[in-house]
Amino acid sequence: MKPAAFEYARPKDWSDALQLVADGARPGTGTQSLGPLLNLRLAQPETIADLRHLPDYAGVTVAGDVLRIGAGTTHAAIEDGIVPGRVGAIMAAVARRIAYRPVRNRGTIGGSLAHADPAADWVAVLPALGGTAIALGPKGERRIPLAGFVLGIFETALAEGELLRAVEVPVLPESARWGHWKFCRKVGEFSKATACLLRVEDAAPRAVLAALDGPPLVIEDARALVADPTGEAARVVGEVEGLTPWRSAVAQAALRHAVEAAT
Ligand SMILES: Cc1cc2nc3c(=O)[nH]c(=O)nc-3n(C[C@H](O)[C@H](O)[C@H](O)COP(=O)(O)OP(=O)(O)OC[C@H]3O[C@@H](n4cnc5c(N)ncnc54)[C@H](O)[C@@H]3O)c2cc1C
Numbered sequence: 001m002k003p004a005a006f007e008y009a010r011p012k013d014w015s016d017a018l019q020l021v022a023d024g025a026r027p028g029t030g031t032q033s034l035g036p037l038l039n040l041r042l043a044q045p046e047t048i049a050d051l052r053h054l055p056d057y058a059g060v061t062v063a064g065d066v067l068r069i070g071a072g073t074t075h076a077a078i079e080d081g082i083v084p085g086r087v088g089a090i091m092a093a094v095a096r097r098i099a100y101r102p103v104r105n106r107g108t109i110g111g112s113l114a115h116a117d118p119a120a121d122w123v124a125v126l127p128a129l130g131g132t133a134i135a136l137g138p139k140g141e142r143r144i145p146l147a148g149f150v151l152g153i154f155e156t157a158l159a160e161g162e163l164l165r166a167v168e169v170p171v172l173p174e175s176a177r178w179g180h181w182k183f184c185r186k187v188g189e190f191s192k193a194t195a196c197l198l199r200v201e202d203a204a205p206r207a208v209l210a211a212l213d214g215p216p217l218v219i220e221d222a223r224a225l226v227a228d229p230t231g232e233a234a235r236v237v238g239e240v241e242g243l244t245p246w247r248s249a250v251a252q253a254a255l256r257h258a259v260e261a262a263t
Contacts, residue, residue: 003038007047014165017049018138022161025049029072030106032099033115051163058108060084065171068134071110071164079104086172087129094125094180100188110164116150119190123150124210125180127218128196131169137162147218176200179262181254182211193247195254197222197262205262209255212240212247229259 011017026045028034037043057072060082079095098121112122131146144157177199182191191211199205207222225232233255237248
């Protein structure tokens with residue numbers, strides 16, 4: 001199918017973009033998720049505001065111990081090493097396994113978070129890294145911890161009229177240990193269960209279990225999981241409602257593998 005007719009707008013700055021959205025325009029970035037919605041006519045906006053040319057929308061800046069990653073930064077740029085240091089190495093490895101290179105060339109970290117598919121990679125990984133979303137609305141910037149950003153399937157904590165401008169991630173020491181495991185039936189498919197574990201010296205390990213058709217489950221203190229991966233994975237997954245036995249087994253395996261990889 002082809003999309004219904006729409007107007008194309010290219011805002012020149014952020015206030016222009018906010019005005020367009022206030023007037024009912026749908027924001028678009030890489031259109032890797034928006035495109036299918038338009039083609040299937042699940043979305044029929046009168047206007048699409050193409051955010052890609054906004055200043056500072058793509059790219060990475062370092063301020064002290066925080067990395068600020070523009071929401072318009074593509075998965076490909078992250079794969080190619082635009083994010084420095086230990087965080088960059090972790091994120092490059094994650095980006096490399098998102099879809100295929102043509103999708104990664106256009107798809108962006110911000111578009112992915114705003115789309116809020118529970119199976120999307122950044123939805124799982126960024127809460128584990130302790131990230132924060134930077135939303136911009138008519139009243140200015142608002143900081144939203146990524147652990148609480150995705151609220152459900154295609155549902156985020158962005159308020160009406162807000163745009164996702166950037167994400168911030170704390171710099172990690174080189175000694176930080178990372179485990180990430182996702183189960184896909186074939187390369188390029190969305191995950192059926194994803195788990196991540198971050199271990200930093202002198203801090204409680206943080207874990208995330210995601211891609212289970214709901215918001216990511218963030219375990220801020222995952223010491224019990226590290227101590228007893230099998231028992232704790234069974235307990236954690238047992239509390240998730242509505243999983244088939246197969247999905248439950250894959251989710252437990254994801255947690256166990258993530259712990260193993262980070263140990
Ligand atoms: C074949 C295929 C396979 C894929 N496989 C994977 C995969 O394995 N893992 C994975 O994580 N993803 C996967 N994706 C999704 C891909 O990562 C997309 O890049 C991502 O979901 C959306 O990013 P985008 O920049 O294209 O956003 P868009 O498609 O432009 O927008 C997505 C949604 O977010 C809104 N939006 C966009 N930008 C903003 C903003 N700044 N503020 C507020 N709202 C905004 C739009 O209105 C729309 O609702 C796949 C996509 C395809 C087509």
